Amino acid sequence: MIDRTRLATLRKIEDERFITSHPKSGELFEKAKESMPGGVPMSWMSKWPGAYPIFVEEAKGAGFVDVDGNTYIDFCLGDTGSMTGHSPEATITAIREQVGRGLSVMLPSKDAAIVSAELATRFNLPLWQFTVSATDANRHVIRYSRLITGKSKIIIIDRCYHGSVDETFATLDKKGKTVAREGNIGAPVALDQTTRVVAFNDLSAMKKALEKDDVAAILMEPAMTNVGIVLPQDGYLKGVEKLANQYGAMLIVDETHTISVGPGGMTAELGLEPDFLTIGKAIGGGFPTGAFGMKASIATAISKLVELEVIDTGGIGGTLAANALSLAAMKATLSKVLTKENFERMIKLGNRWADGVEKTINKYQLGWTVNRLGARAEYMFAASAPITGRQAADSGDFELEQFIHLRMLNDGFLITPFHNMALISPDTTIADVDSHTNAFEKMCGDLVG
Structure with missing residues (x-):
């Protein structure tokens, strides 16, 4: 469904956009390479899309600010470590x-x-x-x-x-x-x-x-x-x-x-x-x-x-x-923090996030699927939900994932780096979710042309 030449062109735009928006992170990355392999404190941090990882200045609630002053709505939340929101x-x-x-x-x-x-x-x-x-x-x-x-x-x-x-x-x-x-x-x-x-x-x-x-x-x-x-x-x-x-x-x-x-x-x-x-x-x-x-x-x-x-x-x-x-x-x-009342709200917003993504996927006939797990949701590049880990792994598309993650990052949204998963915190708002839906729809529109 995705034209690879078009994908490469779009990726180049986002690569350039990233460099322009994150000069201080770039400077810190160059300095960090002198004392850390790959310029990162843990090797897997190299997997973030872009020329280098962004460096965080402050994280609070459902968002964070990087050293360049860019603000983000965080749907990664430390891959569950900060599911409570940052620094509750x-x-x-x-x-x-x-x-x-x-x-x-x-x-x-x-x-x-x-x-x-x-x-x-x-x-x-x-x-x-x-x-x-x-x-x-x-x-x-x-x-x-x-x-x-x-x-x-x-x-x-x-x-x-x-x-x-x-x-x-x-x-x-x-x-x-x-x-x-x-x-x-x-x-x-x-x-x-x-x-x-x-x-x-x-x-x-x-x-x-x-x-x-x-x-x-x-x-x-x-x-x-x-x-x-x-x-x-x-x-x-x-x-x-x-x-x-x-x-x-x-x-x-x-x-x-x-x-x-x-x-x-x-x-x-x-x-x-x-x-x-x-x-x-x-x-x-x-x-x-x-x-x-x-x-x-x-x-x-x-x-x-x-x-x-x-x-x-x-x-x-x-x-x-x-x-x-x-x-x-x-x-x-x-x-x-992890109370019944907060979970009820988080799960409701998780479904709202999934509904928005699902609507966009259907609009552009992308042939992807969305899975839900309470306050967690994810879209996968498969027409039907996988039932085994192997099926899920085989549906992966690293090139496409890297573009999506970089595009969403440049638009001010962080999702889990290893796949397309979002997590909702007690501090996440309806506006946060709807902003992601709008950005995701525009990105998918650009992908299909």
């Missing part, structure tokens, strides 16, 4: 107050019990532990799953993402064999030694992967969000739950992104009963933190297998885990 007042007030009372002392604070009780209520898992990130939470529950079951393999979903966990950077090759995913850096062992990969929404493949009775855990998002939004089919998640119980594998649900559907994520929404649940990012209002919950029976099993004398050398936790500052941030965020 309740969270930063709690952080300011806690800073003067201690940051990290390797002892519990009063907030720990309050936050864990709140998470227990939301997700219906009674017992909780805290980490520095959701990645850490995933690593820890994988270790616990192997300890409890005595089994070694981990099942993950094809094209999933669970942070920088070694076992999860696997995919299926054309013959259906588990192999390292493209771009996987420095894998310690061949991935088929630790991992078995299955496609999302495929219960027969899940059953087959479990039949060798060597699987310690199934780690999955209840809806895929890092290869584009892929929604579970009716009965799929409960089917996985049943198979995990049948074959004695721990079911780990990663709600880090899918909390966008409501206060208790998809676990509460669909009445799921995982053995472990992991989460991070948004529950700290953008402050680094993570947590994992578990059934009481799991905690009992762990306590019987871990000796107090060596409890600090098992690869679980870290000296900064459960620090007082992160717990203060979580307490304020959960009680005053």
Whole structure:
């Protein structure tokens, strides 16, 4: 549908527009290259479109300002880290107050019990532990799953993402064999030694992967969000739950992104009963933190297998885990920002954003589709919604994505850099959403000519 020559011409216009609008970012980028590889503090920041990443001066609420004074409506929101909006007042007030009372002392604070009780209520898992990130939470529950079951393999979903966990950077090759995913850096062992990969929404493949009775855990998002939004089919998640119980594998649900559907994520929404649940990012209002919950029976099993004398050398936790500052941030965020009332408003605006995009796609007969996940929505370059991660990946168009992201950035809108996903915060307004719809429609009109 898209004329590639026209696309290249439009991209050149946006490249020039970017350079003209971001001279100070360009100067900072050149200086940054002297002390940071690629001029960025994290390598993946190089993936932002344009000649260089823009440098942020200040972020607040649903927007931010760059060093050149350009203002943006932020629909990326730190890829969920700032789903609360940037620097929500309740969270930063709690952080300011806690800073003067201690940051990290390797002892519990009063907030720990309050936050864990709140998470227990939301997700219906009674017992909780805290980490520095959701990645850490995933690593820890994988270790616990192997300890409890005595089994070694981990099942993950094809094209999933669970942070920088070694076992999860696997995919299926054309013959259906588990192999390292493209771009996987420095894998310690061949991935088929630790991992078995299955496609999302495929219960027969899940059953087959479990039949060798060597699987310690199934780690999955209840809806895929890092290869584009892929929604579970009716009965799929409960089917996985049943198979995990049948074959004695721990079911780990990663709600880090899918909390966008409501206060208790998809676990509460669909009445799921995982053995472990992991989460991070948004529950700290953008402050680094993570947590994992578990059934009481799991905690009992762990306590019987871990000796107090060596409890600090098992690869679980870290000296900064459960620090007082992160717990203060979580307490304020959960009680005053990620509330039922805010979720209702965010989800309503998420649907408004999706409706606007969908209307434009239909107007220009682009043959794309829009998926929705509460306060999160995404358009994909496929005529119908993918049901597996592979289908979602195959619908990608990097050249087109790079143009769209750059064009929207130049127009004052930031969307998630890895695909075409938007997220709504409590501070996002109807005007923000409608402004995006208008800009998106004009861009699509330019694309089709």
